[in-house]
Amino acid sequence: MSDSIGMPRVRVATTSLAGCFGCHMSFLDMDERLLELAKVVEFDRSPLTDIKHCGPCDIGLIEGGVCNAENVHVLREFRRNCKTLVAVGACAINGGLPAQRNHLDLGDCLQQVYVKRDGIEEGGVPDDPELPLLLDRVHPIHEVVRVDYFIPGCPPSGDAIWKFLTDLIGGRTPRLAHPLLRFD
Amino acid sequence: MDSSLETAADREQLRRVVIDPVSRVEGHGKVTLLLDEDDHVREARLHIVEFRGFEVFIQGRPYWEVPVMVQRLCGICPVSHHLAASKAMDRVLGIPVTRSAEKLRRLMHYGQILQSHALHFFHLSSPDLLFGFESEVGKRNIVGVAAAYPEVARQGVLLRKFGQEVIRATAGKRIHGTGSVPGGMNRHLAVEDRDALRAEIDHMVEWSRAAVELVKRLHRADPALYDEFGRLRANVMSLVRADGAMDLYHGALRFRDADGKILIDKVPDQSYRSLIREQVKPWSYMKFPYLQQLGPDEGWYQVGPLARVQNCDFIPTPLAEAERREFIDHGRGEPVRATLAYHWARMIEMLHAAETIRDLLGDGDLLEGALLADGERGSEGVGIIEAPRGTLIHHYQVGGDDLVTMCNLIVSTTHNNQAMNTAVREVARRYLDGRKLTEGLLNHIEVAIRAYDPCLSCATHALGKMPLVLELADAGGEVVDRVVRE
Numbered sequence: 001m002s003d004s005i006g007m008p009r010v011r012v013a014t015t016s017l018a019g020c021f022g023c024h025m026s027f028l029d030m031d032e033r034l035l036e037l038a039k040v041v042e043f044d045r046s047p048l049t050d051i052k053h054c055g056p057c058d059i060g061l062i063e064g065g066v067c068n069a070e071n072v073h074v075l076r077e078f079r080r081n082c083k084t085l086v087a088v089g090a091c092a093i094n095g096g097l098p099a100q101r102n103h104l105d106l107g108d109c110l111q112q113v114y115v116k117r118d119g120i121e122e123g124g125v126p127d128d129p130e131l132p133l134l135l136d137r138v139h140p141i142h143e144v145v146r147v148d149y150f151i152p153g154c155p156p157s158g159d160a161i162w163k164f165l166t167d168l169i170g171g172r173t174p175r176l177a178h179p180l181l182r183f184d
Numbered sequence: 185m186d187s188s189l190e191t192a193a194d195r196e197q198l199r200r201v202v203i204d205p206v207s208r209v210e211g212h213g214k215v216t217l218l219l220d221e222d223d224h225v226r227e228a229r230l231h232i233v234e235f236r237g238f239e240v241f242i243q244g245r246p247y248w249e250v251p252v253m254v255q256r257l258c259g260i261c262p263v264s265h266h267l268a269a270s271k272a273m274d275r276v277l278g279i280p281v282t283r284s285a286e287k288l289r290r291l292m293h294y295g296q297i298l299q300s301h302a303l304h305f306f307h308l309s310s311p312d313l314l315f316g317f318e319s320e321v322g323k324r325n326i327v328g329v330a331a332a333y334p335e336v337a338r339q340g341v342l343l344r345k346f347g348q349e350v351i352r353a354t355a356g357k358r359i360h361g362t363g364s365v366p367g368g369m370n371r372h373l374a375v376e377d378r379d380a381l382r383a384e385i386d387h388m389v390e391w392s393r394a395a396v397e398l399v400k401r402l403h404r405a406d407p408a409l410y411d412e413f414g415r416l417r418a419n420v421m422s423l424v425r426a427d428g429a430m431d432l433y434h435g436a437l438r439f440r441d442a443d444g445k446i447l448i449d450k451v452p453d454q455s456y457r458s459l460i461r462e463q464v465k466p467w468s469y470m471k472f473p474y475l476q477q478l479g480p481d482e483g484w485y486q487v488g489p490l491a492r493v494q495n496c497d498f499i500p501t502p503l504a505e506a507e508r509r510e511f512i513d514h515g516r517g518e519p520v521r522a523t524l525a526y527h528w529a530r531m532i533e534m535l536h537a538a539e540t541i542r543d544l545l546g547d548g549d550l551l552e553g554a555l556l557a558d559g560e561r562g563s564e565g566v567g568i569i570e571a572p573r574g575t576l577i578h579h580y581q582v583g584g585d586d587l588v589t590m591c592n593l594i595v596s597t598t599h600n601n602q603a604m605n606t607a608v609r610e611v612a613r614r615y616l617d618g619r620k621l622t623e624g625l626l627n628h629i630e631v632a633i634r635a636y637d638p639c640l641s642c643a644t645h646a647l648g649k650m651p652l653v654l655e656l657a658d659a660g661g662e663v664v665d666r667v668v669r670e
Contacts, residue, residue, distance in 0.1 A: 021210045022259020022359045028307065029358055031345040038327045049325040050207045097256040101237035109240045114464050117592065121461050128467035130216055130231050155359050
């Protein structure tokens, strides 16, 4: 696929692992600039498309940390296929709020939520083989694969994601000026 | 309950087809179909495969952190969790929220309804409706819509942007803001933000009307599809204002049965537990709530736009009310139960949100007035709000040391769990049974799920079980985590 001047489009894949989709919402917070981006970019696997597996891509954006076997599998699929892999937001970088469960015993939590809580009928912990295996801790993605760039924030703003992507696509070293580099 | 396709008798003999991940929705879900050798669908399940743990790790945190922490359940509707938690904590603190604080929260909330409904319709669902369920995969997304229908895409993007700006102006940030606090708000609306929003709001009302028109055109163009696809009978639940009006910020609980008759009415939010119980099924991390008096088989219900538009007696803004009447007339005396009618109802609500924002922006209480009051401290509170996807329940107990001792959340999408599974089975039976499955046919299943606008991250605040041994190795092959479960 090419744009009007014959340059190949930059192929971008995105996914949310153990995250809240807030970083994807920030991606959409590029607002009208999304329509500009769409002229130079084509999307591969992403929650915004119906492509279910990541193929060869230029840029992979990862939201969320790693909390189960499926996350590990998807993250490795992205690393294998993406020339540049980017950890987007607090959860991908350090586990974020989901990592608050790291100090708890998983078994106790399961019992609390699925068996002991008031209002539960026919309680029992879900254990179907279709459900992915959980890790007992939530991990940042760099503990599992090599990561090329990290964009902090919970979530990073649409402006930060725009600046980063336009730098990268334009062949410049991505630089976030001080006001765009936030951790909240 | 339609359980005929929930569990096949001879599962080992059947062929498994999986849709994984369900795409153009928020969160992690997959659908499994079990087929026999003649391609008849014998089992169909929507699995929610994600776990979170919020309900557990919120316990032990100071109550004032909660409205900011829990919104990280969901980046699409953070305001819903931010406000439901704040409302519950208002109760804990015994604080009657001031007029200014409530209006500011309402403005934030209706901004969120506007942005979330625009996002869902334009960015996520419109490709199916504009191009067809079996259209080319590579085009079936918002970029494809932008190329084929640039004005539709532009209005969708700008409607969402406006809603996000309303949230920024009231919460401080577009996503995961801090404006609402237990007992009130921590900021007024700035005059410059008010003026900037006012300059745009008439466009937003117009474009919301156009969006309702677009959905009606789609219904008119293919009534057989729009009136029949995924049609099912269900009870409905939502908050309703004391006078019967739609109110997405506050009200009492009302249930109607599948014929539209009011079953239960005017139940105060603090008493939700007398109505609802939850069932656990081993194949999904998402629980299955039901109305206790009807039991799990008959007591499941729908929430969200399709439920709300038909559960209220009227919508308190004129343009949306006119659209509601036309919608009700479409049912010819019967409740409208077609799955795709969710989109129509959702766009009526988006119009209502735009009108409500327009009215609120003229209110001086947003700019000045007390933001916090004093109260008589208690130990327990329930906060219920109508989030974009439906009724959201937050329930907390707080100890004398200000730490949360109990947290129970029933989120919007969880209420729709059985309804979504039933819709999946209806569509599987009607469109897929006995046919060679193609990507386009499988997308029919996703179209039905998408209509509910599920927010699967929200719905999976619990933790799951690990039946096997799992090792996590880092990039160098070093094992960094190992889990063993029987």
